[in-house]
Amino acid sequence: MEKEIIKTKRICLECDEKLIGRKDKKFCSDQCRTSFFNRMNSDQSKFMKNINNILRKNRKILESMVSGRSSKVQRFELLDEGFKFSYFTNEYITKTGKTYRFCYEFGYVPVDINSFMIVQRKEYID
Numbered sequence: 001m002e003k004e005i006i007k008t009k010r011i012c013l014e015c016d017e018k019l020i021g022r023k024d025k026k027f028c029s030d031q032c033r034t035s036f037f038n039r040m041n042s043d044q045s046k047f048m049k050n051i052n053n054i055l056r057k058n059r060k061i062l063e064s065m066v067s068g069r070s071s072k073v074q075r076f077e078l079l080d081e082g083f084k085f086s087y088f089t090n091e092y093i094t095k096t097g098k099t100y101r102f103c104y105e106f107g108y109v110p111v112d113i114n115s116f117m118i119v120q121r122k123e124y125i126d
């Protein structure tokens with residue numbers, strides 16, 4: 001009786017079926033193993049897809065507002081388009097301390113508290 005209580009119940013991670021056999025076994029069958037990992041992968045790709053969509057949208061907004069090499073926009077103009085300031089692909093800080101934030105090749109740098117200069121980068125910088 002006591003042995004039964006101490007024993008931890010081992011169940012399949014996918015279907016909750018009781019597991020028998022090897023101690024490190026996590027699934028009752030190959031089928032359960034496969035569907036478990038497929039599900040995990042699709043959750044991950046959903047997460048990445050959502051973030052990629054935000055970044056793509058940010059990039060599109062910047063692209064639509066840039067004219068020539070650089071142009072000035074108001075913060076509210078970006079917000080009106082649905083721009084999300086917390087998402088960007090990389091940051092570049094100049095020697096003078098200006099912070100450029102990029103969504104792929106399009107970036108912005110604050111001019112004052114309510115406006116930004118949009119820039120387009122021609123080359124990839126690591």
Ligand SMILES: [Zn+2]
Nearest residue numbers: 012015028032
């Ligand atoms: Zn199972």
